[in-house]
Amino acid sequence: MARIRLGLSTSGLRVAADRAGNVTAVDATGSVVFQSPAPLMWDSTAESPVERPVGVVLGSGSLTLVPDQAMLRDPATRFPVVIDPTFSHYTPNARSSWALVRRSHPSGKHWNLQPRDEDERLAGVARVGHAPGWPGEYLDRSLFAFDTQRLAGTEIQSATFRIWQVWKYSNSCTAADVDPMQLWHTGGINGNTTWNQQPAWLSNLAQVRSVPKAGYCAPDWVGMDARAAVVQSAQNAAPTVVLGLRAGDEAGDSGWKRFYVQNGTYPMLSITYNHRPTISGVGIEPRLTACTWCGGVPWVGNSTLNLVGTVNDQDGGQVTATFRIRRPGQSTVSQNRTAGHKAATPLAVNSSIADGTTVTWDVAGSDGDLGVGPVSGPSFRVDNTRPVNGPRVASALYKSDNRWHGGIGVTSAFTFAPSLATGETNDIDHYTYGWQDPPVTKVAAAGGLGGTASVELAPPGDGPQNVFEILVGVAG
Structure with a gap:
């Protein structure tokens, strides 16, 4: 079997493959809609399985897989051999995603990976540590991004990362017998994250000696404190926080563990927060x-x-x-x-x-x-003290002597001045005046508090007329 040709048809997507064999399909905005990590082949029944990369050739309307011929011809190869190109779909620009990075495939992209075989469907697709029975380069880490956009400006009271553990190397159900697993705060991840392009592992948040194992200790949720990372994301108004899992001891097999990120069972980040009023x-x-x-x-x-x-x-x-x-x-x-x-x-x-x-x-x-x-x-x-007396009013033409002066349309200056009682503070701010009671027209005291004010007035009609005035202090 030299080549396996598969039909490939897309609408509105551009498909490309890199040198390592990772395939991506992007839309018109450049957002990745489908992705396939570099395909692999392995002898699925061997106790110490052999794994080899599979070549990828993109053609017009086709995707061709090129199996490793040396492995297929090797007498030591145990059949059946699995040849597995896996495509994962995800929402463009999603802020909740995950990536598996593998030292054995340093350029392989495993973004939002779904189970590829029965083993991964049962034991979980996410993993940490060195795979028992495999060569030394088979070391895995898993990273998870969570949406923290709505947490900007909040006070984080608690944050717990939880993941469903299905498998581990040890058969013991005693925590003291199990090597610890570490939770880290890391830099960002995306569809191009690989072992060679890992984010920075910023700080070790927590570690736990988790015991779940199917057939021994029962699969279960494993929780770890992630508050420090979420606090930093909230303070920086970061749209995501990324948490990375790795074995405490990455040199031996004892740190090997596997987890579900599938079948409706996904890692969770439980956060208790409060907005400041x-x-x-x-x-x-x-x-x-x-x-x-x-x-x-x-x-x-x-x-x-x-x-x-x-x-x-x-x-x-x-x-x-x-x-x-x-x-x-x-x-x-x-x-x-x-x-x-x-x-x-x-x-x-x-x-x-x-x-x-x-x-x-x-x-x-x-x-x-x-x-x-x-x-x-x-x-x-x-200022609770109101003026005691009304203002003094003077006019050169219109005098208060009950005699005829001026007439309709004939103006004269009227001057208003405070009339203070003994000991009274002169804090007059303005005067109100008019031909009707109460007067409503306002004129400010000239030059500052306690000053006089002058206005030009003409009587509204013949006969006796009254000008009404009120002086107003600072408090009204």
């Missing part, structure tokens, strides 16, 4: 506005304010909002709220707070495990 909508209701001459700092007096903030929890848990108000005699206020619901605490601004006091405050949040903040709210100053 966030705070939004921090402010004061009703909204405060600074006066014209207040340097951007609002003043408040004789009113009740609501200090507000919303604690958000992406995981939907119960949260607590804690307000801290810094002014004499005010304690910290905590409120429990459902995530995403506004929390508010009232603050009475009255004579219990001395005039001129600056009030600062903030709000922090917690989901019971992780906290956020504090986030500072807008500060303000206190």
Whole structure:
């Protein structure tokens, strides 16, 4: 048997083979859709099987396998001989995949490998360690990539890697008799990963003396702590984390183990995580506005304010909002709220707070495990003292003498000035004026707090008219 010609037909795919015999089929974007590791042939019934590579020739509408003729003619070869090209399909750009790397086939690509024979279907396709009864170069490692895209910015509480172990070299069911297997954090893997192109083995995460073996200790899940690797992936917002399995002792047969990555039984990465809550909508209701001459700092007096903030929890848990108000005699206020619901605490601004006091405050949040903040709210100053007297008003033309002056459309300057009581602080910010009560037109005090203001006014009609004026301090 010199050649085995197989028909090959694709739609929208480009098929190519490299020098080692690895075959890939890629789509128009360059994403691998099908892949076949370099095919092999072996005498399946021998106690110490012999394995040889199989040549690959791609033609128009065909894939031809070229068996090793020396092996087929060798009298020592035990038939039947398995010649096995295996194609694996996977979703392009998938972030959860695996690769087997084999020192015996240093350029062979074994990406998302599926069982190729009855032995692999029963004992598992993933493996670590040196294969008993095979030459020294038959050493395997297995690497697994998991999607961690949604973990960016989370706090990782625990992460456990689990894999279904079916076979090992030792027949003992006592852990102390079994050589350890190691779990590593590695660099990235892809369809080009081979023994010669392995990722960096970054850190040894854990090791376990796992005992499952079919017929002796019963196949079972084996778990190992992978938290350190997942924490790093979450902190770096990495789309994947790759975990590698290898034997603790790769020189002898005692580290040989095999695992399922097939038939619905796949390695798992179980992660417990928590999103840190966030705070939004921090402010004061009703909204405060600074006066014209207040340097951007609002003043408040004789009113009740609501200090507000919303604690958000992406995981939907119960949260607590804690307000801290810094002014004499005010304690910290905590409120429990459902995530995403506004929390508010009232603050009475009255004579219990001395005039001129600056009030600062903030709000922090917690989901019971992780906290956020504090986030500072807008500060303000206190002025509970309203002006005692109304303003003084003067006009060169329109005088308060009950006599006729000017007329409709005849303007004159009106000047407003504070009229202070004894000991009163002159903190007048602006005046409101108009021909109706209450007046609504505003004019700022000239030059700063306590200044006068002048406006040009003309009476709206004949007869006696009243100009209404209000002077307004920093707190309104």
